[in-house]
Amino acid sequence: MARLVLAVMLLLNAAILCSGGITSEFVRLQESAVDMPLHADVFRMPPGYNAPQQVHITQGDHEGRSIIVSWITPSEKGSSTVFYGTSENKLDQHAEGTVTMYKFYTYTSGYIHHCVLTDLKYDRKYFYKVGEGSAARLFWFKTPPEVGPDVPYTFGLIGDLGQTFDSNVTLTHYESNPGGQAVLYVGDLSYADVYPDHDNVRWDTWGRFVERSTAYQPWIWTTGNHEIDYAPEIGEYVPFKPFTHRYHVPHKSSGSGSPFWYSIKRASAYIIVLASYSAFGKYTPQSEWLEQEFPKVNRSETPWLIVLMHSPLYNSYNYHYMEGETMRVMYEPLFVTYKVDVIFAGHVHAYERSYRISNVAYNITDGKCTPTSDLSAPVYITVGDGGNQEGLASSMTEPQPNYSAYREASFGHAIFGIKNRTHAYYNWYRNQDGNAVEADSLWFFNRVWNPREES
Numbered sequence: 001m002a003r004l005v006l007a008v009m010l011l012l013n014a015a016i017l018c019s020g021g022i023t024s025e026f027v028r029l030q031e032s033a034v035d036m037p038l039h040a041d042v043f044r045m046p047p048g049y050n051a052p053q054q055v056h057i058t059q060g061d062h063e064g065r066s067i068i069v070s071w072i073t074p075s076e077k078g079s080s081t082v083f084y085g086t087s088e089n090k091l092d093q094h095a096e097g098t099v100t101m102y103k104f105y106t107y108t109s110g111y112i113h114h115c116v117l118t119d120l121k122y123d124r125k126y127f128y129k130v131g132e133g134s135a136a137r138l139f140w141f142k143t144p145p146e147v148g149p150d151v152p153y154t155f156g157l158i159g160d161l162g163q164t165f166d167s168n169v170t171l172t173h174y175e176s177n178p179g180g181q182a183v184l185y186v187g188d189l190s191y192a193d194v195y196p197d198h199d200n201v202r203w204d205t206w207g208r209f210v211e212r213s214t215a216y217q218p219w220i221w222t223t224g225n226h227e228i229d230y231a232p233e234i235g236e237y238v239p240f241k242p243f244t245h246r247y248h249v250p251h252k253s254s255g256s257g258s259p260f261w262y263s264i265k266r267a268s269a270y271i272i273v274l275a276s277y278s279a280f281g282k283y284t285p286q287s288e289w290l291e292q293e294f295p296k297v298n299r300s301e302t303p304w305l306i307v308l309m310h311s312p313l314y315n316s317y318n319y320h321y322m323e324g325e326t327m328r329v330m331y332e333p334l335f336v337t338y339k340v341d342v343i344f345a346g347h348v349h350a351y352e353r354s355y356r357i358s359n360v361a362y363n364i365t366d367g368k369c370t371p372t373s374d375l376s377a378p379v380y381i382t383v384g385d386g387g388n389q390e391g392l393a394s395s396m397t398e399p400q401p402n403y404s405a406y407r408e409a410s411f412g413h414a415i416f417g418i419k420n421r422t423h424a425y426y427n428w429y430r431n432q433d434g435n436a437v438e439a440d441s442l443w444f445f446n447r448v449w450n451p452r453e454e455s
Contacts (some may be wrong), residue, residue, distance in 0.1 A: 007336045014452045021355075023400050024408035026430065026439070033391045036209075042168060043205040045400045048135030050075045052113075054207025054246075055130065056214035057141055058221060059182075059264050060116045062253040064144045067117045067218065068356040071096070071130050071247060072207065074110040082115045084128035086139060091129055093117075105234045107200040114248045139215045142181070144267050144453065149303050149361040153267030156180035157381075157414035159310075159346030160188040160224070162388025163206050166411050169431045170387045174413045175213060177435045182217050182266065184416075186346035187224025187276075187310035191388050192242065198231050203242050220249050222262050222273050224310040224346060227266035249273075261286050263293055270302035270420050276311035276347075280327055287330065294338040299448040303421040305340045307378070313372070314354050316404045319393040320347050333360050336376050339447035342416070342426075346384030350393040351428055352407040353440060354380040354452070371403045375451055379444070387431070389410040406440045422450035 036042060045156050052071040060066030069082050080097035097115025101108070114129070120126065123145045129138045145151045156174055161167050174180060174331045185248040190206035192198055213219070227243040229236065244259060253261035260275035272293060296303055313328040315321060324345070335343065336358050358374035384393075410430040418424045427441040445452045 012146045021400055021402065021404055022406045023396065024406065024410075024439070026408060026410060033162070033166050033387055035162075035164050035389050036168065038205060042209045044208070045074075046135075046137060048131075050078050050131075051135035052131040052137050052210070054204065055137070055139060055211050056207065056219065056247070058218045058247075058249060059266065060118070060228045060250050062250065063147060064264070064266050065118070065120050066084070066250070067120065067141060067143075068248050068250065069115045069117060069128060069130065070246070071112040071113050072204070073113065073131070078157050078364055079132050080113045080115060082117060082128050082130055084117055084126050086124060086126060088140070090450065091127060092425045096114065097366045099390060100245055102241060104200045104229070104236060104241060105197050105231070109200065109245065110204070112245055140273055140384065141216055141218070143179070147265045147267065147301060149268055149396075151267040151301060152417070152419055153269060154179045154181050154415060154417040155269070156183040157186070157344055157383045157416060158183055158386055159186035159210075159344075160349055160384040160388050160445065161210070161386035162188070162191045162200065162390075163209055164387050164389050166387030166431065167209075170385075170411055170413055171210065171213060173431055173435065176414065177429065178414070179417060180217070180415060183219040184271065184308055184344060185219045186308055186344050186383060187222040188226040188346060188384070188388065189224075189243070191226050191237065191390070193226050193231075194230050197234055198229055198236070200242055203246065207246070212283050220264065220271060220273065220299070220308070221249055222308045222310055223275055223277065225277055228277055244284060255290050257285055261289060265302050268302055269304040269306055272305070272307045272402050274307060274309040274331075276309050276327060280330060282330070290331065290334065292309040294334055297338065303446050303449050304418055304424065305447070306416075307340050307343045309343065309345050311347045312352075312380060312382045313343065314357070314403055314406060315348055315382060316352060316401045317348050317350055318395040318397060320351070321397070323347070328359070334376060335378050336360055339376050339451075340378040341424075341444060341447050343378045343380050345380070348382050348384045348393050349388065350382070350407070350409045351385050351392060351412060351430075351440070352382040353405050353428070353442070355402050357403040375453060378449065379442075379454075381414070381426075383412075383414050383428070385411045386413070390405065408439065412439065412441070422446050
C-alpha cells in the first residue's frame with residue numbers, strides 16, 4: 001500500500017511539472033549568423049575631431065540616485081567633465097571623471113573616461129553633455145522612481161548579443177518595443193575574443209553599435225565567458241582586461257571587492273549579479289559576499305528579488321550542458337531559502353523558461369537526483385538569444401525535461417514588467433515577429449507577497 005501511495009505521489013508531481021511544458025513548433029531557418037562588416041552604418045564614428053564615442057551609462061550606486069557615464073575619445077584625452085541638468089538648455093551641474101587606457105597585444109585603446117553623477121533626484125529626466133567644442137555630444141536619461149514596495153518598473157532582458165545582422169535585429173526589436181526602462185544584460189558583449197588575436201577593434205565597434213541604447217538607459221552588466229580575454233599565447237595573462245577598463249559597475253556600494261559580483265536596488269527590485277567565471281566555491285570572496293548579501297534584502301522595501309548570471313543552472317539544450325551544475329549545487333539552497341523570484345542567464349544561444357523547481361534534496365547517497373516542484377524556488381530563464389556570430393543553439397535534449405516549461409531555438413529579447421509587490425508580467429519576443437506579438441509570457445507571483453503557483 002505504501003508503495004502504491006508513493007507511486008501516485010510521484011505521478012502527481014510529474015504531472016504538475018509536465019503541465020504546459022512546450023517545445024515550440026516555430027522553426028527558425030538555419031542560417032549562419034554573419035557579422036556586420038566594419039564599414040556598416042551602425043559602427044560609424046560620430047562626426048567631429050576627437051568626438052566622444054561608445055557612450056554608455058549604468059547605475060552608479062546601490063539606491064539608484066547615481067549614474068556612471070562612460071565614453072571613449074579616440075585621438076587625445078580631451079575633457080573628462082560631464083555637464084548635466086534637467087533642461088537641455090541649462091546644464092548647470094558638472095562632475096569630473098577619470099581617464100584610463102590599456103594595451104592588448106598590438107592594440108592600444110583610446111582614452112576611456114568614467115564619470116559618476118551623484119545626488120540625482122528620483123524619477124527625473126536629465127540631459128548630459130560629454131566632449132568639447134563642436135564635437136561635444138548631448139544625451140539624456142531618466143532616473144528610476146524612489147525605492148519602494150509597489151513601485152512599477154520595466155526591465156529589458158538581453159544576452160549574448162555580439163555584432164551580427166541578427167544582433168542588429170535584436171537591438172532594433174527591443175528599441176521599438178515600448179516600456180523597457182533599463183536593460184539587465186546577462187553577459188557576452190562584443191565577442192572580440194573570437195577574432196584573431198582577440199581583435200580589440202571589435203570592442204570599439206560593439207560600443208558604437210549599442211550606444212543608441214546604452215547612452216540613454218542604464219545597462220546592468222554581467223560578465224560572460226567572452227569577457228575573460230585570457231590569451232597567454234599572445235602574452236595576455238590578465239583576465240577581463242578590456243571589460244574592466246571599459247565597463248565600470250557600482251560594486252563597492254554593495255560591499256563587493258570585485259566588479260564581477262554586486263547588487264543594486266532599482267524601484268521595487270533588488271538585483272544580484274553573480275560571476276559564473278570567477279571562483280564561487282566555499283570560502284571564496286564571491287561566496288562569502290553572497291552569503292552576507294541575501295540577509296540584507298528587505299522584501300518589504302524591495303519585494304522582487306532577481307539574480308543575474310551568465311551560465312544557466314538548468315538547461316535542456318545540448319550546448320553547455322551541465323556547465324552550471326557546480327554553481328547550482330553551491331548556491332541553489334540560498335536561492336530557495338531566500339525565495340528568489342527569478343534567475344536570468346545567457347550562454348546558451350536560445351530561449352528557455354523553467355517551472356519553479358529545485359534539486360536541493362540531492363546528495364551523493366540519497367538518490368534524490370530529480371528536480372521537483374518547489375514554490376520557494378526561482379523560475380530559471382535563459383535569454384542567451386541575442387544573435388551573436390556563434391549562431392543558434394538548435395539541438396535539444398529529448399524528451400523535454402519535466403522542469404522545462406517552454407523552450408525555443410530562436411533569437412529575441414524579453415521584458416520583465418513589475419506592476420506592484422505581488423505581480424509582474426513577463427514576456428519574450430522572437431525576432432521574427434512584430435513588436436506586440438508575445439511568443440512566451442507569464443504572470444509572475446511574488447514569492448513573499450503572493451507565493452502562489454503560476455499557471
